[in-house]
Amino acid sequence: MFEEIRDRFSEDLKSVQSLQELNNLKVKYLGKKGIITAQLKSLSTLSPSERQVVGKLINNIKLFIENEIASKELFLKDAELQNLLKAEYIDITLPGKYTSYGSEHPLNIVLNEVIDIFIRMGFNVEEGPEVELDYYNFEALNIPKDHPARDMQDTFYISEDIILRTHTSPVQIRGMLKRKPPVRFIAPGKVYRCDADISHTPMFHQVEGLMIDENITFSNLKGILVAFIHMMFGEEIPVRFRPSFFPFTEPSAEVDMGCILCKGTGCRVCKQSGWLEILGAGMVHPAVLENVGYDTEKYNGFAFGMGIERIAMLKYQIDDIRLFFENDIRFLRQF
Ligand code: PHE
Numbered sequence: 001m002f003e004e005i006r007d008r009f010s011e012d013l014k015s016v017q018s019l020q021e022l023n024n025l026k027v028k029y030l031g032k033k034g035i036i037t038a039q040l041k042s043l044s045t046l047s048p049s050e051r052q053v054v055g056k057l058i059n060n061i062k063l064f065i066e067n068e069i070a071s072k073e074l075f076l077k078d079a080e081l082q083n084l085l086k087a088e089y090i091d092i093t094l095p096g097k098y099t100s101y102g103s104e105h106p107l108n109i110v111l112n113e114v115i116d117i118f119i120r121m122g123f124n125v126e127e128g129p130e131v132e133l134d135y136y137n138f139e140a141l142n143i144p145k146d147h148p149a150r151d152m153q154d155t156f157y158i159s160e161d162i163i164l165r166t167h168t169s170p171v172q173i174r175g176m177l178k179r180k181p182p183v184r185f186i187a188p189g190k191v192y193r194c195d196a197d198i199s200h201t202p203m204f205h206q207v208e209g210l211m212i213d214e215n216i217t218f219s220n221l222k223g224i225l226v227a228f229i230h231m232m233f234g235e236e237i238p239v240r241f242r243p244s245f246f247p248f249t250e251p252s253a254e255v256d257m258g259c260i261l262c263k264g265t266g267c268r269v270c271k272q273s274g275w276l277e278i279l280g281a282g283m284v285h286p287a288v289l290e291n292v293g294y295d296t297e298k299y300n301g302f303a304f305g306m307g308i309e310r311i312a313m314l315k316y317q318i319d320d321i322r323l324f325f326e327n328d329i330r331f332l333r334q335f
Contacts, residue, residue: 002057005035009065019076022069029065036062106335107205107324110312111188114207117231121224123209124185128171130192134161136170140291141248149247154194156202164192168208169248172284172303175210176292181299182213188308198320205308212284212294212301218251221281221302229257229278232311238264240275249282249303260314269314276314279306 009029016022029035039058043051115125128136134145143149153166171187187208196202211220226239238258246252256277259270266272281304286296309321316335318324323331 002039002061005039006061006064009061009068013068013072016072016076019073019080022072022076026069030062030069036065103332103335105324105332106312106316106318107308109335110315111205111207111308113232114228114306114308114311115186115188117228118186118207118209121227122184123211126171126175126185126187127189128165128168128174128187130165130190131158132163132165132170134163136173137163137165137167140173140288141169142285142287142291143247147247149245156192156194166193167191167305168206169303169305171208172210172248172288173292176212176289176294181294181301182211183301184211184213186210198322199310199313201309201321201325203325204321206305207308209304210284210301211303212289212299214298216283216301218283218302221283221304224302225255225279225281225304229255233257233260233315241281244280244282246280246282248285248288250285252280252282255279255281255304261317269319278310278314279304281305 009025012025012028016025027034030037036058040055040062043055043058046054119125137155138147138150139145155166156164158164168187168189168191171189175185175187176183187210189205190203191206192203193200194202209224211224222241229237229239237260240256241253242256244252244254254277256275258264259267259274259276261267261269262274264274266274270276281302284301284303286300289296289299309324312318312324313321
């Protein structure tokens with residue numbers, strides 16, 4: 001009879017597929033109303049000597065059943081884990097998604113280099129609006145309405161009095177109105193002129209420079225600009241000043257440096273002259289200082305302005321200014 005129970009259990013166990021079913025089986029045999037429990041209870045109806053023999057047999061089967069269930073439980077738990085591992089498998093060997101790196105725009109590289117050099121020489125950085133009043137862009141700079149000098153800069157008009165600034169020089173006026181002399185700052189930024197060909201774009205960048213103090217001379221201007229050109233392009237580069245005209249400076253000069261491409265022997269870029277024009281400069285006109293209320297008996301100074309695109313084109317030997325703004329990745333990746 002006990003063998004029968006044992007065989008039946010073994011049959012039952014074979015068909016168990018899950019932990020839930022295993023638990024049901026456990027209840028069926030070992031639970032409060034289980035088959036084995038019932039057998040153990042019935043021991044009390046036996047005589048003491050029978051009880052010893054039968055009790056031992058039942059206990060053996062109980063142990064057997066407990067062992068079988070324990071090992072089946074281990075097996076089922078392991079199978080469950082394997083299934084989980086299979087279901088939640090992530091293939092970490094797949095290649096990741098490619099993200100390309102950006103790089104600094106060549107104009108920003110050059111702009112930051114220029115700013116760094118002037119900061120080292122003690123200049124502050126000043127900014128002003130790109131949409132500007134005619135007054136700051138022209139009038140305060142000694143360029144009255146209908147003055148022929150306005151033709152030098154093709155202006156975008158927003159209204160009678162409001163324009164897109166044609167140069168960074170209006171920042172001179174705003175900067176001087178904001179503070180008392182001495183002043184020493186540069187003003188980098190975007191400027192706009194109605195012009196477009198391989199060396200002109202309607203928007204481009206300038207860096208303005210201004211220094212006002214007592215006893216500033218043309219030598220100070222020369223010293224600063226020669227030092228700048230040497231730091232930017234190399235100690236060996238020759239620099240020359242040519243007389244020129246700007247309404248807001250007197251005397252005015254155009255500053256050339258020796259052609260960095262042909263080393264002065266003459267090439268297409270320098271139009272066979274051996275020189276490249278890179279700056280406009282001069283001693284600030286007293287009329288400009290008067291417009292901002294500075295005492296012209298006591299203070300004077302110099303100003304200069306340069307185009308960043310031109311410097312970047314020379315530095316990287318770029319022959320078409322429009323490349324800067326087309327955003328062609330093949331161009332931009334080269335810097
Ligand atoms: N503002 C002038 C221009 O854009 C450059 C300049 C600046 C010249 C300061 C002299 C002094 O052409």
